[in-house]
Amino acid sequence: MEYRAHTISWNITKRCNLNCAHCYLDAAFRSGERTDELSTEECFRVIDQIEEINPSALLILTGGEPLLRKDIFEIIRYASRRRFMVVIGTNGTLLNDKLAERMIEAGVKGVSISLHSVKPDAHDRFTQVPRSWQNAVRGAGILKRNHLEFVIQTSTMAWNYDEIPDIVDFAHQLGARFFNLYFLVCTGRGQGLSGSDISGAQYEAMLAQVFEMQKKYQGQMLISAKCTPQYKRIVYEADPHSPYIKTYSGGCPAATHYAQITPKGDVTPCPYMSIPLGNVKENRFADIWNHSPVLNQLRNRKLLQGRCGRCEFQSVCSGCRARAFAETGDYLAEDPSCQYEPGKYHFVEIKLEETLTLGLEADFQLTWTEEAQKRLERIPSFARGMVVKGVEAYARSKGYREITPELMKEVREKAMQNMGGMFALFKKNETI
16 A cells, blocks of 8 residues: 555644634744744745655645744745645634635635634633634635635534534534534643543544534535544444545555644644654655654554454544544554444454545546546545546446546536535536
């Protein structure tokens, strides 16, 4: 199996205008200019390094609050001109029409906004900044008005657990095309967040509820559970052929297809695993990605311990490696949040169909026209191989031997109907 970095979560600053209680980065609240962040030129060099191993990667620029960096649009423009798919992770409170226009001009393809409650006072208590809820909601309206796709992101905790369905409904009302529900990993500032994590039974119940909410918004909004790879087991047991089961081969993508870069340049397996593997100012990103002993251990699923080590869903789940590390100090330990006891499927490994597997390399079996191949390049690398499998399977079912832009559009429209396809990541006039 080839381990390719398809998604890089890059915390380009530790500065933030909010003081959220769960922040994994333990961001610096309202601090001034910092000298320990990568400079503009150093950021350019890091982008060049990432390009060496994957010029089509999804690059998530986040923080802290990335809009606090004065050079943020220089960095975005530099990356987008090199064909990276650039998205911005923000709290939304600083957005205005001018910034939205500059994002679009620089090449931003999408924005995520954090919103943790439908109750303004509850959200503001969590961020510890008055009017942060109102400003985030206003920010979502600005993105919608400027036709910039956005995601609403929520962390589920004990205090907001019961209002998650209401938050999902509200996200749809705001115009979000995607909703990401994160499950707390107690790291960074979140280590001191006692009483906010939920029980294993609550995890299972919420994951089942996520799948039901997805059915409600089928074709309208894609709902995902993050930092809980066991969600794919929940979906599989409800419908083994559901388009919402699609995931990376091997489950949790930390170290296999995903990595983090911190504000000062450290590379880690994911944002919730504070294990420095090397620093991009001293080592090339490719060298760290290809040769880190920690990454190579994480990639070897045979080393997983406990229930994760003997689970039938190892290829589609493998447990959250960050949660295992946060709870036990061992990133190869079983995920303590999962309630599944292996053996239900007689210890026979469960694997996904290739048309539901992210992270595959493109393997062309049919003829693709030059224009069709150019359109395929607009899709981020993590979905490209899966899209090829899906488009070619559809072509065979219709008796076609050549893939054209018109055929790709036909497949895309069908994918958009249920939001199961990765084509939904793009605006209609930009994708296949």
